[in-house]
Amino acid sequence: FCVSHSCRCGKLCVFSFILSNACKLFYLETAQSGTENIEVQVHLYPSHVPQGATPTFFCKLNGNFDAVTIQWMKDGSLLPRDDPRFRTAHSTEGYILQIRILKASDAGSYTCVANGKNNSSSHSDSTMLYVIVPPTVQKPGKMSVVEGSNAVLNCTATNHLFIRWQYHGQFIDYLPRYEVNQMGAQLTILKVTTVDAGNYTCIVYNERFSTRETVELVVLGMHVSSFPNVQTVLWCVPFQEDLLSLLTLGILASLQVKQ
Numbered sequence: 001f002c003v004s005h006s007c008r009c010g011k012l013c014v015f016s017f018i019l020s021n022a023c024k025l026f027y028l029e030t031a032q033s034g035t036e037n038i039e040v041q042v043h044l045y046p047s048h049v050p051q052g053a054t055p056t057f058f059c060k061l062n063g064n065f066d067a068v069t070i071q072w073m074k075d076g077s078l079l080p081r082d083d084p085r086f087r088t089a090h091s092t093e094g095y096i097l098q099i100r101i102l103k104a105s106d107a108g109s110y111t112c113v114a115n116g117k118n119n120s121s122s123h124s125d126s127t128m129l130y131v132i133v134p135p136t137v138q139k140p141g142k143m144s145v146v147e148g149s150n151a152v153l154n155c156t157a158t159n160h161l162f163i164r165w166q167y168h169g170q171f172i173d174y175l176p177r178y179e180v181n182q183m184g185a186q187l188t189i190l191k192v193t194t195v196d197a198g199n200y201t202c203i204v205y206n207e208r209f210s211t212r213e214t215v216e217l218v219v220l221g222m223h224v225s226s227f228p229n230v231q232t233v234l235w236c237v238p239f240q241e242d243l244l245s246l247l248t249l250g251i252l253a254s255l256q257v258k259q
Contacts (some may be wrong), residue, residue, distance in 0.1 A: 154203030
């Protein structure tokens with residue numbers, strides 16, 4: 001530590017001079033390095049941002065940061081300087097990073113690095129960015145069921161929170177004869193009739209977006225057995241009792257009807 005000395009003579013005076021200068025040098029270096037004694041805090045709100053939006057990161061430095069330089073990194077790598085979507089600025093609140101026209105590939109960990117003078121020290125803080133993208137739905141095909149049986153319609157989706165079903169524009173999730181599983185991905189119609197035929201639409205939702213697809217339900221009527229072959233016998237009765245009529249009496253004609 002440093003103390004004050006009174007220099008009077010001889011070797012003691014020389015020692016005091018050296019010690020005093022050492023103390024001055026110590027205090028000088030401490031004052032200069034004080035610009036590097038900072039705390040870095042990165043904030044992003046909200047952390048879940050929809051695709052196409054412009055999230056803003058704030059990097060706040062607590063302490064004397066006049067002699068530091070700031071760098072922004074994503075997943076451990078410096079952000080590209082030639083990408084115009086990334087914009088940086090300096091305000092009274094600290095340093096700012098904006099990402100314009102957000103893409104799904106922009107999701108990740110972002111770090112604000114504060115480097116001291118001549119890179120003698122480095123301080124940093126990180127935060128996560130999550131990108132909300134529209135749900136995707138696998139396009140279903142036409143489905144055929146026999147009248148009186150149960151119809152099971154499936155909606156296969158990703159990046160979603162829940163699913164609802166519509167029939168001719170009306171929500172049917174909670175109506176009688178309709179059963180929906182917990183996530184809504186499967187709709188069961190009990191004992192279908194021809195009235196149930198038509199287009200069913202599954203609507204897939206997440207925090208910001210919705211996507212829909214439609215499946216056509218065809219209801220087949222009950223199978224009716226064909227009539228057995230019928231043998232029909234016709235007797236021709238004459239209206240005139242002449243000789244020709246008597247000869248033709250009793251002619252047998254058969255007609256076979258097939259259906």
